[in-house]
Amino acid sequence: MHFDTVKRELRGIALAIVLIALTTLLADALVHYLGIRRGTVIYLLTVLICGWQLGLLPALVAAVAGVLGSAFLFYNPNAQPSELLDLALFLIVALVTSHLANSMKQTTELARKREREMSGLYAFSRQLAAAPSAAEIYRAIEDHLATHAQRKVALFVPGAADSSKEAGKEADQGGDTAVPERVRAAITEVQGGKSIEANVTDDTGNVWHVRRVSQRTPDFGVIAIDLGRVPANEAADVHQRVNDMLSDAADTLERLDVAHALDQAKMRSETELLREALIGSVSHELRTPLASILGAATVLSQSPAVANDERLTSLSGVVRDEAERLNNDIQNLLDATRISREQIKPRMEWIEPSDIVNSALERRRRRLNGHQVRLDLDSNLPFIYVDPVLIEQAFAQVVDNAAKYSPSGSTITVAAKRNGQGLVLSVADTGVGLTDEESAQIGERFFRGPRHAATTSGSGLGLWIAKAFVGANGGRIEADSAGVNRGTTIAIKLPVAPNAPQQETDPDD
Amino acid sequence: MTEPAPVVLVIDDEIQIRRFLRAGLELDGFLVQEAETGADAMRAVTLTPPDLVILDLGLPDMDGADVLERLRAWSNVPLIVLSVRSNEAEKVRLLENGADDYVVKPFGMAELLARAHAAMRRQVRATSGEPVVRAGPLSIDLAARFVTINGERVILTPKEYRLLQILAQHAGNVVTHQFLLKEIWGSPHIHDTHYLRIFVRKLRQKIEADPTQPRILLTELGIGYRLALPEPARPAVV
Numbered sequence: 001m002h003f004d005t006v007k008r009e010l011r012g013i014a015l016a017i018v019l020i021a022l023t024t025l026l027a028d029a030l031v032h033y034l035g036i037r038r039g040t041v042i043y044l045l046t047v048l049i050c051g052w053q054l055g056l057l058p059a060l061v062a063a064v065a066g067v068l069g070s071a072f073l074f075y076n077p078n079a080q081p082s083e084l085l086d087l088a089l090f091l092i093v094a095l096v097t098s099h100l101a102n103s104m105k106q107t108t109e110l111a112r113k114r115e116r117e118m119s120g121l122y123a124f125s126r127q128l129a130a131a132p133s134a135a136e137i138y139r140a141i142e143d144h145l146a147t148h149a150q151r152k153v154a155l156f157v158p159g160a161a162d163s164s165k166e167a168g169k170e171a172d173q174g175g176d177t178a179v180p181e182r183v184r185a186a187i188t189e190v191q192g193g194k195s196i197e198a199n200v201t202d203d204t205g206n207v208w209h210v211r212r213v214s215q216r217t218p219d220f221g222v223i224a225i226d227l228g229r230v231p232a233n234e235a236a237d238v239h240q241r242v243n244d245m246l247s248d249a250a251d252t253l254e255r256l257d258v259a260h261a262l263d264q265a266k267m268r269s270e271t272e273l274l275r276e277a278l279i280g281s282v283s284h285e286l287r288t289p290l291a292s293i294l295g296a297a298t299v300l301s302q303s304p305a306v307a308n309d310e311r312l313t314s315l316s317g318v319v320r321d322e323a324e325r326l327n328n329d330i331q332n333l334l335d336a337t338r339i340s341r342e343q344i345k346p347r348m349e350w351i352e353p354s355d356i357v358n359s360a361l362e363r364r365r366r367r368l369n370g371h372q373v374r375l376d377l378d379s380n381l382p383f384i385y386v387d388p389v390l391i392e393q394a395f396a397q398v399v400d401n402a403a404k405y406s407p408s409g410s411t412i413t414v415a416a417k418r419n420g421q422g423l424v425l426s427v428a429d430t431g432v433g434l435t436d437e438e439s440a441q442i443g444e445r446f447f448r449g450p451r452h453a454a455t456t457s458g459s460g461l462g463l464w465i466a467k468a469f470v471g472a473n474g475g476r477i478e479a480d481s482a483g484v485n486r487g488t489t490i491a492i493k494l495p496v497a498p499n500a501p502q503q504e505t506d507p508d509d
Numbered sequence: 510m511t512e513p514a515p516v517v518l519v520i521d522d523e524i525q526i527r528r529f530l531r532a533g534l535e536l537d538g539f540l541v542q543e544a545e546t547g548a549d550a551m552r553a554v555t556l557t558p559p560d561l562v563i564l565d566l567g568l569p570d571m572d573g574a575d576v577l578e579r580l581r582a583w584s585n586v587p588l589i590v591l592s593v594r595s596n597e598a599e600k601v602r603l604l605e606n607g608a609d610d611y612v613v614k615p616f617g618m619a620e621l622l623a624r625a626h627a628a629m630r631r632q633v634r635a636t637s638g639e640p641v642v643r644a645g646p647l648s649i650d651l652a653a654r655f656v657t658i659n660g661e662r663v664i665l666t667p668k669e670y671r672l673l674q675i676l677a678q679h680a681g682n683v684v685t686h687q688f689l690l691k692e693i694w695g696s697p698h699i700h701d702t703h704y705l706r707i708f709v710r711k712l713r714q715k716i717e718a719d720p721t722q723p724r725i726l727l728t729e730l731g732i733g734y735r736l737a738l739p740e741p742a743r744p745a746v747v
Contacts, residue, residue, distance in 0.1 A: 287593070287614060292525035294615035299533040302618060320617070327615055347597070347731065350703035352710060354721045355728040377721040383706050388730040389597055501703040 012058035051098030059098030214250035346387035394466035406431025434481035547571035587628035597731035627681020
């Protein structure tokens with residue numbers, strides 16, 4: 001940079017000498033042909049031009065050369081003192097003029113530069129004001145630095161926390177913004193919060209200014225700007241400009257961030273309200289009449305007129321069973337919504353595994369009426385730490401499926417066993433079974449095998465819900481079948497805590 | 510019948526529910542009164558003190574829990590709550606606040622009547638001083654602190670007996686974990702449900718024919734325990 005200045009000055013001086021030489025030729029011609037006696041003023045014009053266009057030093061050289069030239073042309077060797085005074089006066093006027101011209105030029109240039117910067121910043125802040133997202137702001141920062149400051153820029157935005165995304169971001173700025181190793185280290189340091197900014201010189205001698213986009217928080221990323229070979233006094237100026245620009249950007253980012261969060265919260269709460277209302281109304285509007293239907297059916301079956309007629313008793317039984325089925329379907333829908341909203345919050349407690357099995361069987365007693373149920377419960381099973389209500393619901397669903405997909409009169413085997421570090425609650429039927437393909441898909445939301453859909457009704461939600469409930473308790477559901485029409489075994493596998501309470505550790509009397 | 514028919518107050522804002530409850534309860538020999546709102550209910554209770562209250566939690570004018578609280582401020586009337594499923598915490602809270610039992614909508618009439626009669630019998634036991642509670646083959650003499658199964662004495666530890674005693678006092682109705690834990694082990698242990706699990710397992714080994722399929726000491730998941738009562742000797746109810 002410094003070298004360039006010297007070169008420019010030298011070129012200016014050379015040009016000034018050439019100009020003075022030309023002026024001398026012109027003045028000589030004027031003296032010769034027009035007989036002008038005092039042509040010194042012509043040199044003044046040249047000095048002025050030099051001062052204006054080439055700078056102070058060339059103007060000085062031009063002034064001295066001009067004095068010499070005019071002395072050679074217009075003054076004879078035995079000149080009067082007044083003529084010498086004239087010459088000195090000329091020199092002074094030339095110097096003052098050239099100085100004035102030069103400083104005027106500098107002022108104008110500064111003003112122009114300011115104007116450019118101002119209009120750049122203005123455009124930048126307009127861009128910021130209109131930016132709908134953080135991504136737009138980052139693009140504006142890059143644009144501004146690239147076009148107005150003409151610097152190479154690399155932005156590292158968090159949220160793109162993995163390095164691959166960072167690499168992608170760099171690629172956006174063009175291949176020439178490869179960030180040197182040393183700069184990369186500084187970026188990591190600033191990102192890690194060790195400092196707010198750093199200046200690093202890379203292997204080629206270029207200075208990189210690395211700093212956070214926002215002084216207040218590292219959340220908005222880190223920017224690295226290649227300042228080139230900038231001398232220390234100019235660097236401060238550049239820093240100031242970068243600072244101004246980024247503080248605007250950071251303000252906008254913060255505003256956007258807050259606005260975004262507010263938006264999200266508002267949207268969430270509105271959706272939530274709508275859902276609550278919907279669930280509330282489904283739950284109430286559908287279940288209240290169901291409660292009446294089911295209740296009324298049980299009262300009817302109890303009245304002597306119905307109780308003494310087998311056909312009527314079975315009819316009221318149908319009403320009851322169907323109402324119960326419908327109620328289960330509604331419960332499934334509500335549960336599915338709860339799962340989608342991630343509102344399953346297990347209330348864990350220690351529980352006797354057989355209590356869960358018995359409760360589920362009791363709940364599905366009427367459903368299992370047509371089947372033989374074989375119970376195989378180990379005594380002295382370890383207590384498990386789960387939400388008993390969720391696991392019971394899942395198990396009841398599995399029992400329900402077994403009853404649904406196996407012929408009336410067939411045997412359903414319900415077992416609870418210790419298995420290594422876990423506990424297995426299983427339901428085995430001798431029903432339609434599963435193909436390999438069905439085994440793989442079972443438990444997916446809304447999945448119903450075509451064979452299943454052909455024979456029985458259902459939503460395909462039941463096992464999906466069971467899976468979610470068991471999953472929320474740290475367990476899993478597995479399906480096993482020897483093949484089509486060879487029965488299905490569904491197993492709920494639950495972990496057993498190593499510190500499960502035992503009889504030996506009784507808080508006894 | 511020589512005794513006057515027991516009076517039941519049904520507090521529910523749904524007319525269809527009230528209709529089938531009225532039919533079912535009248536068939537069972539009750540004299541039925543109805544209230545649509547909490548305010549109605551408070552009025553009805555003061556005018557004719559009922560022998561039983563059936564309270565639906567979803568009332569238009571006040572929370573069912575508030576009705577329960579106001580009622581319990583001056584009356585010990587047996588009270589059954591009609592609740593919706595999947596809110597165990599609420600059921601527990603209502604039971605702790607003095608509800609005798611609950612049924613979950615939708616429910617069969619038989620289930621409601623069994624709970625109601627159990628709650629009313631407790632009241633009768635408390636006033637008549639009848640000391641023996643029977644649950645299937647199990648007999649608990651609360652006065653003599655003597656427990657037999659099929660006529661044979663069962664030896665229980667003091668805490669096992671205390672557990673059975675509390676359940677017997679509420680025979681047929683659910684008793685919450687918290688209540689049992691507080692009564693047997695004291696307030697600091699109301700969350701130590703595993704104490705109960707261990708004791709109930711031991712107790713079942715002593716009183717149940719098959720401890721893995723209990724018929725006497727039943728579990729209400731997420732709520733507590735219930736001592737099963739034999740089905741009442743009246744026309745079979747579905």
